[in-house]
Amino acid sequence: MAGKSSRPSGRLLTVAQAAERLNTSERYPRRLIEERRITFVKLGRHVRIPESALDEFIAAGVVEPVKLGLRRAA
Template sequence: MNRLLTVKEVAALLQTSRVQVRRMIQSGELAALKVGREYRIPLEALQEFIRAALA
């Protein structure tokens, strides 16, 4: 099973704000699931985002 990260956890890993992570989700840059009112980001989606940014 793939690990799901919170917006706060992703923001800390990327050293950015939670608002910026939400903007990336809204723009489609970062894949996420909506669970209730909160977003969860699959670890694989974050890894793919980082790989794409480094390419």
């Protein structure tokens, strides 16, 4: 292959393990894989999701709270 390939680091999770970590059914991580929205590794016919890719996916969805200043009633 001519392109530069990145190697996933850390543990490889099964779809079931990823679903458990996301607190959802196996259908959601499978959809993420099908839509190419998350990095995955094919090992023969098996699919694994690197733990680091799942961490990045979760971090990308984090929404920080808006900090409001205190207002006094007039």
